Amino acid sequence: MLSSVLLPCLTFCGAFTLTFALSKLAQLRRPTRAKLPYPPGPTPLPFLGNVLDIDRAQPWVSYTEMQKKYGDIIYTKLLGSDYIIVNTYDAAKALLEQRSSVYSDRPVFPANKLFGIDFNTVLQPYGDTWRLHRKLFHHSLRGETAIRYQNLYLEKAHGLLANLLDAPEGFEGHFRGFVASIVMAQTYGYETQPRNDPLVGAVDMLIRLLAVALSPERMAIFKAFPALEKLPSWFPGAGFKRDAVLARGLAKQVNDVPFEFVKRSLAENTARPSMVSDLLSSFDESEDNNAQERAMKATAATVFIAGSETSSSTLHVFALAMLRYPEVQKRAQAEIDSVVGRDRLPTFEDRETLPYVECIWRELLRWHPVVPLGIPHATSADDVYGGYYIPKGATVMMNVWAMTRDDRRYANPEIFDPSRHLAPTPDGSDKLALKPESVTNDPIFGMGRRICPGRYMSDALMWAAIVSILAAFRIEKATDRSGREIEVEEKFTPGLAM
Numbered sequence: 001m002l003s004s005v006l007l008p009c010l011t012f013c014g015a016f017t018l019t020f021a022l023s024k025l026a027q028l029r030r031p032t033r034a035k036l037p038y039p040p041g042p043t044p045l046p047f048l049g050n051v052l053d054i055d056r057a058q059p060w061v062s063y064t065e066m067q068k069k070y071g072d073i074i075y076t077k078l079l080g081s082d083y084i085i086v087n088t089y090d091a092a093k094a095l096l097e098q099r100s101s102v103y104s105d106r107p108v109f110p111a112n113k114l115f116g117i118d119f120n121t122v123l124q125p126y127g128d129t130w131r132l133h134r135k136l137f138h139h140s141l142r143g144e145t146a147i148r149y150q151n152l153y154l155e156k157a158h159g160l161l162a163n164l165l166d167a168p169e170g171f172e173g174h175f176r177g178f179v180a181s182i183v184m185a186q187t188y189g190y191e192t193q194p195r196n197d198p199l200v201g202a203v204d205m206l207i208r209l210l211a212v213a214l215s216p217e218r219m220a221i222f223k224a225f226p227a228l229e230k231l232p233s234w235f236p237g238a239g240f241k242r243d244a245v246l247a248r249g250l251a252k253q254v255n256d257v258p259f260e261f262v263k264r265s266l267a268e269n270t271a272r273p274s275m276v277s278d279l280l281s282s283f284d285e286s287e288d289n290n291a292q293e294r295a296m297k298a299t300a301a302t303v304f305i306a307g308s309e310t311s312s313s314t315l316h317v318f319a320l321a322m323l324r325y326p327e328v329q330k331r332a333q334a335e336i337d338s339v340v341g342r343d344r345l346p347t348f349e350d351r352e353t354l355p356y357v358e359c360i361w362r363e364l365l366r367w368h369p370v371v372p373l374g375i376p377h378a379t380s381a382d383d384v385y386g387g388y389y390i391p392k393g394a395t396v397m398m399n400v401w402a403m404t405r406d407d408r409r410y411a412n413p414e415i416f417d418p419s420r421h422l423a424p425t426p427d428g429s430d431k432l433a434l435k436p437e438s439v440t441n442d443p444i445f446g447m448g449r450r451i452c453p454g455r456y457m458s459d460a461l462m463w464a465a466i467v468s469i470l471a472a473f474r475i476e477k478a479t480d481r482s483g484r485e486i487e488v489e490e491k492f493t494p495g496l497a498m
């Protein structure tokens with residue numbers, strides 16, 4: 001009897017004690033600002049924070065300099081917001097990958113809604129909509145799917161060769177056109193017009209507006225002065241409001257017009273295979289149809305915004321590297337000549353047997369990463385790393401620039417040297433040090449749950465362009481009237497990608 005009364009009591013008391021002990025433990029483990037310091041960093045000024053410590057045009061360079069003084073993880077404050085800069089690959093892996101449940105959110109970009117681009121996946125908060133987008137991306141852009149589009153990439157790369165032959169001085173436009181034609185064909189089955197395509201024009205214009213609106217300094221200013229959003233567009237200095245109206249119209253057009261084109265083509269039985277036609281024919285009956293259609297439109301429109309400037313900028317880096325390092329170009333061309341010969345252009349079947357070309361692609365990403373600070377992540381809970389406190393809601397930036405310039409990983413990191421990715425073999429032949437797919441896991445495409453879903457597409461389309469150009473042309477400096485070579489300056493302009 002006694003035991004039957006005592007047992008529930010003991011069980012209850014035990015459960016209570018256990019719950020109490022666990023909650024105490026949780027409190028002890030929960031990081032508190034009072035006990036732990038922020039990571040080291042420059043002393044912030046009142047209100048402005050560290051704005052004056054950072055080169056606005058190249059913040060990644062400032063953060064890389066700061067690493068020498070403050071270490072691998074740095075804390076800065078910009079206009080009242082917390083910023084954590086992660087400077088090494090290992091620390092980024094430890095946070096963004098191993099603690100991805102805390103580091104997968106995005107900071108709030110007030111301009112996102114104002115400019116009508118809150119549909120896009122890249123800045124989507126970590127939640128159900130983002131999860132649905134990633135599911136659609138996984139369906140249409142995973143590694144095996146990129147293989148389906150290899151012929152398209154080669155066909156468009158050969159078109160690029162024809163354009164370069166026709167008007168080499170217009171190479172920048174040809175690079176952009178090459179990427180745009182692939183994105184529109186793969187996403188919507190839409191053939192772009194060689195010049196002045198209205199859809200490409202609309203997206204280009206939107207991207208130009210966004211490059212300014214989404215810059216980190218704009219973001220910090222909007223966050224510090226939310227009232228700015230309420231200013232009327234005629235107010236002096238409120239020109240961004242007029243840009244916002246224009247951007248909202250363009251964003252709607254970019255979402256709706258190509259999507260309706262695919263629906264119409266499907267109804268008329270003229271649709272070409274594409275990401276959207278594929279998604280539309282595999283509607284998940286268990287999910288809300290409206291939500292699915294919204295997500296399809298949004299992911300499709302995101303492909304252009306996220307994939308076009310990043311890819312065409314990387315082709316610019318390729319042209320720059322070939323101009324600056326002619327011996328690299330020669331070696332790659334000798335490899336292509338010996339493996340492929342001179343009677344045909346390379347195909348994806350040749351890829352494994354062209355290790356030096358592969359290394360060029362890998363070194364391009366390392367030498368001048370076009371998204372040098374990645375896309376900012378945000379913490380969804382307080383955290384502690386290396387004895388430092390990282391608050392909930394902090395913006396976390398991966399300093400890809402510092403990682404690719406880390407001389408513990410790369411000797412003479414300033415030099416463009418593809419052979420650093422080769423491994424010596426007993427017979428003296430070239431062999432890749434890493435498997436080709438490992439390039440897509442490098443910090444250049446981000447890390448953790450937000451890793452770039454376009455990395456396989458990008459890997460294949462960039463390879464197609466690089467190998468085709470190397471097989472067909474020699475990239476050389478232009479000459480002036482007296483035949484002297486015109487020197488090339490290494491200069492980058494900021495945008496969505498550098």
Ligand code: HEM
Nearest residue numbers: 122303306307310311374375444445446447450452454458
């Ligand atoms: C050289 C080309 C490219 C580079 C260097 C690049 C780089 C990146 C980086 C650094 C991120 C941020 C990852 C993170 O938050 O950790 C990202 C995200 C993203 N990229 Fe790419 N990207 C490229 C091409 C593409 C292409 C072709 C697409 C087409 C689909 C694409 C779609 C996206 C999307 C949708 C996200 C957001 C993912 C999310 O927030 O969940 N990217 N990319």
